[in-house]
Amino acid sequence: ARVCVTFALFICIFVGFVCGLGFAQYQEVLEFPTPEMQSRGTTTALIFGLIQALASGVGVALSVLGGNVGSLVGVAISASLLPPAANTGLYWAFILFDPVTDRADDSLRESLLSFALTIENIVCIYLAAMVMFSSRSCSLSTWPLV
Numbered sequence: 681a682r683v684c685v686t687f688a689l690f691i692c693i694f695v696g697f698v699c700g701l702g703f704a705q706y707q708e709v710l711e712f713p714t715p716e717m718q719s720r721g722t723t724t725a726l727i728f729g730l731i732q733a734l735a736s737g738v739g740v741a742l743s744v745l746g747g748n749v750g751s752l753v754g755v756a757i758s759a760s761l762l763p764p765a766a767n768t769g770l771y772w773a774f775i776l777f778d779p780v781t782d783r784a785d786d787s788l789r790e791s792l793l794s795f796a797l798t799i800e801n802i803v804c805i806y807l808a809a810m811v812m813f814s815s816r817s818c819s820l821s822t823w824p825l826v
Contacts, residue, residue: 689798692762696769703770704777711785712774713790720767721790725797729760735802736760737808744809745816760805764797 703710719725736759771791776786 685802689761689765689802692765693769693772693795696766697771697773699766699772700770703778704772704774707774707778713771713787717767717770718790720764720797721771721793723793725764725793726800729764729797729800730804733760733804734808736801737805740805741809741812741816745812757805758799761798764794764801767791767794768798 703712711723713714740757768791771787771794775787775791778784
């Protein structure tokens, strides 16, 4: 299962990268980076991401324990993992396309913070779910990523 999660993460980053390559030539028209992209590349995003990921982890655990795995898990995961991963790929494409702009250093920092937010979300979702499982006296073998 860990291999699938890692593979899915790289797919999200890759899709963001490919989309970024397609839009890179229109940086000024698109007003790159957008405020939403910039918001995912800040240290403040790491703090709020922590809260969102912990809530997602609790939601994932409760839905698994309740037998309603499909819908709630998909929403929780996509809300906390997909945007910063795709944002990382977008930033990397824009940096590759135009590495000498004044924004290149800021873009690199923001891309790394977006990637850190993605990793933080994965770890927090996992830990929050583990805490929920242990508080419900479930064995760790019921959690699919163990």
